[in-house]
Amino acid sequence: MPSDAVLYQAAALCLTYPDDDFRARLPLLREAAPQLREFVDHAALTPARDLAAHYVQVFDAENRHSLYLSRWHDGDTLRRGMSLVRFKDLYRAHGLEFTGEELPDFLPAVLEFTSRTGNLDLLAEHRAALDQLRSRLTDFGTPYASVLDAVRATLPAGT
Template identity: 80%
Template sequence: MPSDAVLYQAAALCLTYPDDDFRARLPLLREAAPQLREFADHAAVTDAQELAAHYVQVFDPTGRHGLYLSRWRDGDTRRPGMPPARFEDLYREHGLESSGEELPDFLPAVLEFAARTGNLDLLVEHRDGLEHLRSRLTDRGTPYASVLDAVCATLPPGTAGDR
């Protein structure tokens, strides 16, 4: 398990729809992943309906902040990257299956995969897209940017070959 496994698992939770289960886990999330306290504190004091509406607005799958990594290539959501089947194949290689609730390239699923297996390949391969998403969330002024800040800070620096 990677040293950042708890962070990846907590970030996955932060980037899923903020339902009652999410709210119940906020105190644990806050303690387990200090890098995410800013977001956890914001979520804890924000009205549940307001937080849910904000999530839907920010992560509208047709918008500029999509959480489906196969939509990102070179930071551009109009040019698709690797197909979702590549994600499924890697999950199976590690004895895991996607739940079927979301597509396998859903960022929270990729973060959970990294947390459970220690394999950062998908995160590293999509670093450019993650950085663009982080930048767009920062520009929008949403607290979700701090979650991407924490995740991106754990990844090795990109190289010219990654771009």
């Protein structure tokens, strides 16, 4: 497991809907993943209702800030279906069965997979999507961009 496993797990939590469980974990996230302090401090200082509304606004249904990695490359084409199968196959090859409510290319799921297995293949393969998402989040002016910055900083150069 890579030394960044805790960061990947913490980033996965930061990129999911900010419910009460997320808010309860903020002190732990702040200590465990100092690379995410900018976002964690923002989340801690923002009222729960406002943070939830911001999440919905940022990760809108129009997919300008999609957390579904294959959508960046495949769009909503038939090719995306094959990409989703590939995600599931990789999870299965590492002894994990994907059973989440989300699709297997959901960035928090990919980060959790990476945290558990140490396998960077999906993150490296979708580096362009991460870069595009980070750029759009930065342009939008949201602290979620700092979470992508922290994840991207862990990826090997040239990916």
